[in-house]
Amino acid sequence: MLGTLVHLGFDALIISAFLAGVRRTTGLTPALSQVPNKDIRQLLRSYLELGEYVFDFSVVIFGRSTSFERKR
Numbered sequence: 001m002l003g004t005l006v007h008l009g010f011d012a013l014i015i016s017a018f019l020a021g022v023r024r025t026t027g028l029t030p031a032l033s034q035v036p037n038k039d040i041r042q043l044l045r046s047y048l049e050l051g052e053y054v055f056d057f058s059v060v061i062f063g064r065s066t067s068f069e070r071k072r
Contacts, residue, residue: 013051017054019051
């Protein structure tokens with residue numbers, strides 16, 4: 001049971017980081033204004049902010065690694 005919860009949490013974190021990457025590269029973001037419940041809307045906003053943090057953290061870690069190189 002605990003393993004399943006950890007797995008689902010990790011999957012949710014990956015999806016949130018993916019959405020952060022989409023937002024950074026294209027400017028597209030989920031339309032949270034269409035969520036009628038303000039508490040759920042705030043929860044989703046926090047979820048997306050966590051994805052931004054994970055995305056930024058990953059970029060820093062990958063940038064320091066010799067296994068990745070920056071190409072423009």
